[in-house]
Amino acid sequence: MAGVDYLADERNKAEFDVDSMKIVWAGSRHTFEVADRISKLVANDPAFRKDDRPMLPRKELFKNTLRKAAYAWKLITELRLSEEEASKLRFFVDEPAYTDLHWGMFVPALKGQCTDEQQSKWLPLAYKMQIIGCYAQTELGHGSNVQGLETTATFDPQTDEFVIHSPTLTSSKCYHTVEVLCTWWPGGLGKVSTHAVVYARLITDGKDHGVHGFIVQLRSMEDHKPLPGITVGDIGMKFGNGAYNTMDNGVLTLDHVRIPRDQMMMRVSQVTREGKYKQSDVPRQLVYGTMVYVRQKIVADASCALSKAVCIATRYSAVRRQFGSQNGGPETQSAHYRKSYTGLIQVIDYKTQQNRLFPLLASAYAFRFVGEWLKWLYTDVTQRLAVNDFSTLPEAHACTAGLKSLTTTATADGIEECRKLCGGHGYLCTSGLPELFAVYVPACTYEGDNIVLLLQVARFLMKTVSQIGSGKQPVGTIAYMGRVEHLLKSRCSVQRAEDWLNPSQVLEAFEARAARMSVSCAQNLSKFSNPEEGFAELSADLVEAAVAHCQLIVVSKFLDKLQQDIPGKGVKQLLQAVCGIYYLSLLHKHQGEFLATSYITPKQAALASDQLRALYSKVRPNAIALVDSFNYTDHFLGSILGCYDGNVYPKLYEAAKKDPLNDTVVPDGYHEYLKPLLKQQLHSAKL
Numbered sequence: 047m048a049g050v051d052y053l054a055d056e057r058n059k060a061e062f063d064v065d066s067m068k069i070v071w072a073g074s075r076h077t078f079e080v081a082d083r084i085s086k087l088v089a090n091d092p093a094f095r096k097d098d099r100p101m102l103p104r105k106e107l108f109k110n111t112l113r114k115a116a117y118a119w120k121l122i123t124e125l126r127l128s129e130e131e132a133s134k135l136r137f138f139v140d141e142p143a144y145t146d147l148h149w150g151m152f153v154p155a156l157k158g159q160c161t162d163e164q165q166s167k168w169l170p171l172a173y174k175m176q177i178i179g180c181y182a183q184t185e186l187g188h189g190s191n192v193q194g195l196e197t198t199a200t201f202d203p204q205t206d207e208f209v210i211h212s213p214t215l216t217s218s219k220c221y222h223t224v225e226v227l228c229t230w231w232p233g234g235l236g237k238v239s240t241h242a243v244v245y246a247r248l249i250t251d252g253k254d255h256g257v258h259g260f261i262v263q264l265r266s267m268e269d270h271k272p273l274p275g276i277t278v279g280d281i282g283m284k285f286g287n288g289a290y291n292t293m294d295n296g297v298l299t300l301d302h303v304r305i306p307r308d309q310m311m312m313r314v315s316q317v318t319r320e321g322k323y324k325q326s327d328v329p330r331q332l333v334y335g336t337m338v339y340v341r342q343k344i345v346a347d348a349s350c351a352l353s354k355a356v357c358i359a360t361r362y363s364a365v366r367r368q369f370g371s372q373n374g375g376p377e378t379q380s381a382h383y384r385k386s387y388t389g390l391i392q393v394i395d396y397k398t399q400q401n402r403l404f405p406l407l408a409s410a411y412a413f414r415f416v417g418e419w420l421k422w423l424y425t426d427v428t429q430r431l432a433v434n435d436f437s438t439l440p441e442a443h444a445c446t447a448g449l450k451s452l453t454t455t456a457t458a459d460g461i462e463e464c465r466k467l468c469g470g471h472g473y474l475c476t477s478g479l480p481e482l483f484a485v486y487v488p489a490c491t492y493e494g495d496n497i498v499l500l501l502q503v504a505r506f507l508m509k510t511v512s513q514i515g516s517g518k519q520p521v522g523t524i525a526y527m528g529r530v531e532h533l534l535k536s537r538c539s540v541q542r543a544e545d546w547l548n549p550s551q552v553l554e555a556f557e558a559r560a561a562r563m564s565v566s567c568a569q570n571l572s573k574f575s576n577p578e579e580g581f582a583e584l585s586a587d588l589v590e591a592a593v594a595h596c597q598l599i600v601v602s603k604f605l606d607k608l609q610q611d612i613p614g615k616g617v618k619q620l621l622q623a624v625c626g627i628y629y630l631s632l633l634h635k636h637q638g639e640f641l642a643t644s645y646i647t648p649k650q651a652a653l654a655s656d657q658l659r660a661l662y663s664k665v666r667p668n669a670i671a672l673v674d675s676f677n678y679t680d681h682f683l684g685s686i687l688g689c690y691d692g693n694v695y696p697k698l699y700e701a702a703k704k705d706p707l708n709d710t711v712v713p714d715g716y717h718e719y720l721k722p723l724l725k726q727q728l729h730s731a732k733l
């Protein structure tokens with residue numbers, strides 16, 4: 047049976063050039079080649095085995111992660127991998143680790159918030175991993191409310207130092223049940239990091255200047271023990287087996303820990319030798335800059351996680367057969383696999399399966415392209431900041447916050463839907479889906495709770511609406527608000543189902559819905575004498591308006607992508623169909639809003655559904671090729687249900703045999719707990 051491709055027929059049906067699509071998915075030929083090479087390097091190295099993760103006890107799991115991270119670093123240095131290759135290697139190793147926080151947050155925080163002089167001291171150490179850092183912001187009592195952090199950094203002019211101190215019960219106003227209010231959650235903090243960027247309230251001469259970042263050494267470079275005044279450890283097991291438990295999320299208390307003055311990150315503001323507080327020309331919000339950076343990365347990562355789940359569910363839906371003519375014999379005769387299956391229906395052919403699966407497939411592509419665009423936006427804003435142009439920062443904040451929220455929510459829900467799409471077998475760890483879900487789902491919370499972030503977008507929208515008519519022309523993703531009068535009056539002109547394939551029509555529909563929802567919120571807000579009270583009261587509506595705005599961004603960036611030159615036979619046509627599925631499934635799901643804002647009629651909504659069904663039929667023969675285009679190795683997918691050759695059943699059977707519980711035929715515990723029970727029942731039955 048080895049070597050047979052059970053999905054070959056499906057692959058032969060493809061109407062587009064898969065190799066070209068792989069390049070579109072990767073972003074460029076160069077990126078494709080790097081990803082292809084590095085993913086194979088990881089897949090072929092037994093040191094990166096990961097199928098045992100759900101079975102390992104925490105301590106072993108964690109030690110194994112340390113081993114893999116050290117081995118990955120050895121490869122990176124020995125093979126002299128570039129920064130791009132090294133980050134791909136960590137990505138394909140596919141195991142949350144302290145390195146994510148070191149490279150993903152500690153290094154960016156140093157880059158974004160330190161002066162040039164500070165960077166020249168700290169960055170070389172961090173680049174060579176001579177120090178390992180984490181990002182310690184969240185406290186036990188404060189996560190979302192960053193301004194409410196209670197850790198203090200008090201300047202001592204006598205010694206030219208800051209005294210960093212965790213709040214205690216006596217200094218805490220809000221907590222009465224714990225003795226110490228500590229830092230809580232940072233990844234990499236619990237057991238590994240030697241240093242942390244700690245966020246604390248800066249106090250000079252008795253005055254509180256709000257939250258600032260400080261570089262604090264946590265552990266000795268000699269023996270890794272915590273330095274005096276520092277108590278640090280892991281916060282305990284998290285959701286799921288394996289999963290995010292490879293990460294040492296930590297708890298930290300700082301008891302009057304002293305650091306030199308130059309370990310305050312001083313790009314945004316400074317404290318002089320005399321203890322004078324000075325603010326640079328740059329906006330204070332740049333203290334939040336690392337979060338903008340990471341949110342942008344998280345959007346790009348959403349398409350990776352969702353595409354993984356979708357790849358598994360699509361391949362398995364083509365393999366799995368249910369109902370139909372039974373003339374081929376029972377499902378378990380794997381030796382006659384192909385022949386016996388001819389009369390049975392592949393579950394991917396059920397329209398209900400397509401209606402759940404294909405919008406997720408389309409979302410994976412949509413998030414890929416919006417992620418690419420967001421990376422561009424971030425680069426652009428960074429270049430502007432470097433020359434003191436801060437004009438696009440509010441938009442960058444709104445886009446990163448909103449798209450992080452939209453894409454992570456859809457991805458977490460999508461992974462769970464993919465599990466259900468795989469029926470019972472989706473619930474097995476060997477499907478890869480339970481672990482993927484458990485690893486992914488905190489993305490809805492970390493780096494900003496998704497609702498809290500949408501409220502930030504809503505504030506931005508309300509500010510924009512309030513400025514309409516002031517002469518200030520909205521630009522970028524909010525430019526459509528400049529045409530709000532037209533959008534409030536216009537009506538959809540769709541008459542036939544195919545009219546829903548017209549990009550300008552689609553764009554106007556999403557713009558009109560978003561603009562109308564924002565304007566309606568603004569009108570309702572104006573009825574409140576206290577705007578903050580009104581904002582709190584209407585927050586559920588505001589969140590919906592923010593979602594409408596973010597969906598518009600994703601749709602418009604997908605449509606923009608299709609305006610580009612996309613080479614390869616049939617590639618652009620397929621992407622047009624995929625894009626259509628993305629926006630029409632959104633339109634269908636949020637039909638109520640499109641109808642309530644009166645832009646479309648019920649008849650036009652029905653035509654949209656007709657067109658959506660037609661696009662499902664167009665995509666169906668291409669479904670396997672569309673997920674092959676992600677170019678994932680079986681190692682990276684980590685799923686028997688999603689394996690490339692589709693030879694699912696023998697692999698499931700073999701994996702079950704290898705489960706430690708099957709090491710013995712009679713289980714451990716039989717003599718202590720089962721035998722006496724059975725004996726006793728036998729005895730009473732005889733009586």
Ligand SMILES: CCCCCCCCCCCCCCCC(=O)SCCNC(=O)CCNC(=O)[C@H](O)C(C)(C)COP(=O)(O)OP(=O)(O)OC[C@H]1O[C@@H](n2cnc3c(N)ncnc32)[C@H](O)[C@@H]1OP(=O)(O)O
Binds near residue numbers: 146193334335344491
């Ligand atoms: C291998 C591949 C992996 C790839 C994948 C990634 C890799 C990397 C691994 C990561 C692995 C996870 C690691 C999780 C790591 C944590 O979770 S770190 C902790 C993150 N914590 C959070 O996100 C907290 C969320 N809360 C916040 O961001 C803020 O406090 C809030 C909610 C924005 C509120 O801020 P605030 O200052 O209290 O309130 P607000 O008055 O609304 O704002 C003031 C002004 O600042 C502006 N503002 C607020 N925030 C910002 C901002 N960020 N920028 C600019 N302006 C801002 C507002 O718009 C407002 O402007 P104006 O209206 O005055 O003009």
Ligand SMILES: Cc1cc2nc3c(=O)[nH]c(=O)nc-3n(C[C@H](O)[C@H](O)[C@H](O)COP(=O)(O)OP(=O)(O)OC[C@H]3O[C@@H](n4cnc5c(N)ncnc54)[C@H](O)[C@@H]3O)c2cc1C
Binds near residue numbers: 182184188190491494
């Ligand atoms: C796996 C993981 C890794 C993490 N890694 C790090 C790290 O490396 N470094 C770090 O500093 N932190 C880290 N965190 C912490 C994380 O950033 C916070 O948990 C997150 O920002 C949410 O804050 P919170 O826990 O205070 O939630 P809360 O704010 O307490 O949220 C609880 C509920 O209240 C709601 N809510 C809160 N405020 C509002 C509001 N204004 N309006 C309406 N609803 C509201 C939320 O929507 C949510 O439903 C991590 C968290 C997790 C789960």
